Amino acid sequence: MADLRIISYLPNPRIWKARIAGRLCDVDIEVRGGAPAEMQDWLWDFDARPLTDDDRQADQSPESTGRRGFKGKLYKTEAFLDAIPFGTIPAAFSPDGKIGIFESNSIMRAVAKLGQERGHGELSGRDAYEAARIESFLDVSLLFAKDSQTYLLALRDKTLTTEIHQQAVEAFDVYMRGIERTLSSGTRFIASDQLSLADICFVAELVLFMCETIYRDQLQALDVEPIFDDRREDIYPKAIAHFERLCRHEAFKPDVEPYLQSLRR
Numbered sequence: 276m277a278d279l280r281i282i283s284y285l286p287n288p289r290i291w292k293a294r295i296a297g298r299l300c301d302v303d304i305e306v307r308g309g310a311p312a313e314m315q316d317w318l319w320d321f322d323a324r325p326l327t328d329d330d331r332q333a334d335q336s337p338e339s340t341g342r343r344g345f346k347g348k349l350y351k352t353e354a355f356l357d358a359i360p361f362g363t364i365p366a367a368f369s370p371d372g373k374i375g376i377f378e379s380n381s382i383m384r385a386v387a388k389l390g391q392e393r394g395h396g397e398l399s400g401r402d403a404y405e406a407a408r409i410e411s412f413l414d415v416s417l418l419f420a421k422d423s424q425t426y427l428l429a430l431r432d433k434t435l436t437t438e439i440h441q442q443a444v445e446a447f448d449v450y451m452r453g454i455e456r457t458l459s460s461g462t463r464f465i466a467s468d469q470l471s472l473a474d475i476c477f478v479a480e481l482v483l484f485m486c487e488t489i490y491r492d493q494l495q496a497l498d499v500e501p502i503f504d505d506r507r508e509d510i511y512p513k514a515i516a517h518f519e520r521l522c523r524h525e526a527f528k529p530d531v532e533p534y535l536q537s538l539r540r
């Protein structure tokens with residue numbers, strides 16, 4: 276039995292956070308889910324699975340309707356919403372299904388804590404100060420992720436406006452300038468001289484952001500440029516070099532490499 280079960284649409288860079296941490300600290304993760312569109316026909320539950328006829332007939336929670344990233348009817352069980360009260364995926368569960376964990380950063384934290392209990396790795400920091408510093412970067416990443424999600428969903432739904440694009444330009448710049456600044460202080464990694472959750476989160480959020488390139492036509496129609504393009508290397512040289520170095524790291528490569536290849540196609 277795996278140490279943690281994650282329910283998500285696939286592929287999803289947000290779940291890499293947990294998977295990369297799992298590789299680094301030897302925590303076993305089970306992932307259940309299908310392509311984004313297929314999740315409309317899945318039971319959202321600890322025992323997540325493609326819907327059966329019985330599942331379709333059973334009463335689902337009235338709160339099942341999609342709100343962010345999904346539209347229309349979803350099949351979320353009451354038990355799912357008890358455990359994951361905001362009803363989002365990725366959603367993670369303890370092996371007995373009794374404890375729900377939501378928000379991809381927190382799912383990653385859970386993996387690091389499980390690893391730490393077994394004496395593996397120091398992804399969450401070597402002392403209280405370092406741990407809190409790593410958390411600071413995770414908090415800022417979540418602020419960036421909120422604007423990034425609004426931008427990517429607008430692209431997907433063909434509702435992008437220049438305002439949303441500009442908001443994403445600013446969010447990207449604030450995040451990247453901070454990362455550039457921290458790496459300019461001479462540390463090898465984002466929060467300290469060793470790899471931490473802050474580095475893992477950084478890579479996952481940037482790759483997610485790179486999905487903007489799928490919607491090049493829409494950016495052109497609005498007469499705006501992709502935000503994360505080649506020119507960024509001149510503006511944030513240390514941050515981009517760090518990103519590229521991490522993408523080649525053994526623990527990151529299995530998730531990141533095939534995804535980046537698919538984006539380039």
Ligand SMILES: N[C@@H](CCC(=O)N[C@@H](CS)C(=O)NCC(=O)O)C(=O)O
Binds near residue numbers: 362365
């Ligand atoms: N900040 C969250 C984002 C999760 C999220 O917003 N998930 C959306 C899909 S992109 C969702 O599950 N929506 C469910 C719904 O629309 O009901 C994370 O990092 O896990």
